[in-house]
Amino acid sequence: MRRARVHFGSIRQRRGFVYDTDSESDDYECMDDSKDEKDNTNTPVPGKRGVGEDDEEYAADYIDEYNNEFEGYLLNQDVADYAENDEDKRKFISYVNMSLDTGLTENYDCRHVVVARWTQIDQTAALINAKAIVNFFETVGYRLGQKNRIGFSLSSNGPEQYIILPMISVDEAKRICNDSETKGFGLNSTIIHINPLIGVNGIRLQDGNDFLRVSQECFNNSEMMDLFVISVRLELPERLKVIENGLNLIKRGISELVDNASCETFGSFSSKVRRTGFSDIDINVESVRKPGQQMPSPRPLKQILAYPKCITDHPLTKAELESYPQEETVKILFHCFNDNPVFKNKFRIRFVPARTPILIFNTITNDGMNVSYDISICNQRGVDKADLLDEFIIKDRSEDNKMKNAMLFIVHWARTNKLLPGAYSDEKLEPKTNLNSYIFNQLIIHFVQAAADKIFIHPQARLGARVDDYNFDTLFGDYVKFLSDFFKYYASFDFTTKAIYGKQAMQKTTLANVHGAKVTPLMMMDPMDCTHNISAKVTEEAMKQLNGLIRNTLFIVSHYFSQLFCTSAGFQLKQKQFRLNLLLETNETAVAIMKNRESKISVTAKMLAGTEKHYMSVQLPDVIETSNDLMLLLTRILRFDVSPNYQGPSVYDLYNTGGVVFCVQSKSWIGRRKKKHQMKSARSDLTPLQLDVICSDTYQYEDQMVAEIRVVMGNAPKTTWKFAYIEMMHGQVSDVRDAMHYLMDQFVFNNIEELSHNGIQSIAKIPTAESMES
Structure with missing residues (x-):
């Protein structure tokens, strides 16, 4: 059985990129130890040739400009500017996809980019436009970067306006954001708020939507998906440092309370294909028996519950960890951590009595950083569930592994449309829907099997053989077809009477009778535990919201794909400037389309x-x-x-x-x-x-x-x-x-x-x- 111990070198994953210091600022230099290593021959360095694969060598020619002018790719700049033909672009995008798994923050540093927002309440007053904002900031002494990389709201009619600004350096970006927080900015009686594009918890949901919107005219949908994935996976080095320090502290604390403790990180944070800039850290705690070690009999549970802090002198043994009810074990750990001033000063600690009880550590910081460590005990089933999601993505044999991006997009679609909460305090949901990313990932897995009319998942098989190979390109062709088919499938799915059971859609009453599961508004059995309804707590209101969003999504797709044209391969959808990011604000986009389409029916009156x-x-x-x-x-x-x-x-x-x-x-x-x-x-x-x-x-x-x-x-x-x-x-x-x-x-x-x-x-x-x- 696989055991991956925690090594923080794998968390930071430094690539050794040094940003061009010939620019106006020296703030782009990558300050990490890896640049001092001698054996760095396989890492492409800006301005030099690497000795890796041909694609990496080719892409290295473009990395220098790519790193120094990140917004050149992301803000109204086509990749074609860096490539002379389609083959060059393909190689460049291929390198982008490869880079997502290593050194993402350093390869695509945009810490110098900020977002300015204002509300134009009084439409009769002088309108504030992007040019006025730029002139204002330069007049008061802030230094901007390349002005041709500025992105701004595409419509000046609405009250909510924004502009995305590249500053001359990271320090200048921090200065203007800090001044906005402490002093405030105003122009023509209009308050202007400024925040970094990539914050301490990754990119904000609204910033991400606007960021993609200003870029949509420069990219096709495949490139837009690459751009989306980059934006949601970027995370600040400061956050990684906090995560590393917190994880080290928690590990040390657990090692003092559990004999021969093993802490295995799992879930999206540890995944190369599902991690984002705001992923929580899931930790499975077990006790490893050393060779020849005697197994003492477990102490009476009541004895430990009466005085939980006794385990600081006599840690929990492997036998105790595996024989005590998980909920009681987690409670014992909670009392010990919560009484420790070192942990109380650095974390908000709480116990959650779920089906798998967890102990949650939330970091306490002054900058709003939200890092959560979810501790579970002997939770191999949870590790297997996470591994299944990763394996499902990895077994996709399409070019550039499109399923990875598609699953990230569906989950993010749920966040931006308020089915799932975001990472920042103003992105939390009230009331809660009780949906989660695992449910949406399982919705995707069920749909793919139904679309292929084939069972891909084999939960009882060994790790690595639980998912059959499949090909996203063969099943769907492209991202738009996948999304269209996905939402069509669930638009016609009868959530009222049907439950999801692996590849099958079964009557809810049948599953309730066979497995004793409670009939709920959304009923989905876990592939790794067929007796567990993973959506048991999803509310009726959440299902109404989900169904409404599915219908509106199909409405948007049908609006942009209102014609088909015949090719040698058959009928294909004719795109009318459809971009994937339109779905990230589904209801708003649908309303705008409806308002625009009302003019197609006109009524006149005449006196006769x-x-x-x-x-x-x-x-x-x-x-x-x-x-x-x-x-x-x-x-x-x-x-x-x-x-x-x-x-x-x-x-x-x-x-x-x-x-x-x-x-x-x-x-x-x-x-x-x-x-x-x-x-x-x-x-x-x-x-x-x-x-x-x-x-x-x-x-x-x-x-x-x-x-x-x-x-x-x-x-x-x-x-x-x-x-x-x-x-x-x-x-x-x-x-x-x-x-x-x-x-x-x-x-x-x-x-x-x-x-x-x-x-x-x-x-x-x-x-x-x-x-x-x-």
């Missing part, structure tokens, strides 16, 4: 013979190609019926100048969710499009007519746009507007891929609800 007449124009999506397409949607989906008052040709043609007159006899666009849920529970074999269509069939015509309208279809002159023009003959214009809004912005966009691939007329082939019942 003393009577006010209302007319409506509806811009049709490209997937609606002919008048027959629109006719089918109106009659099958909205249940419009050709009016007996219609005097036109016997063959209905919306292109004729008189159009077609319809009776609106049922509000088929209202109350669909409950109907769809009932049908989905009864017929799990139906696709989302089939559910939508058959749901429309269940609406009955009403005795009282809702409206009577005339519909004509036409093209806008000199454009490819198609419109439906509607004349209100009787009824409320608001009802018809809501009907068209549902048809275009929900039905068509929610099913855009299938409709684009098979055509609108494929709807006619879907059996009616009546025929299916018979």
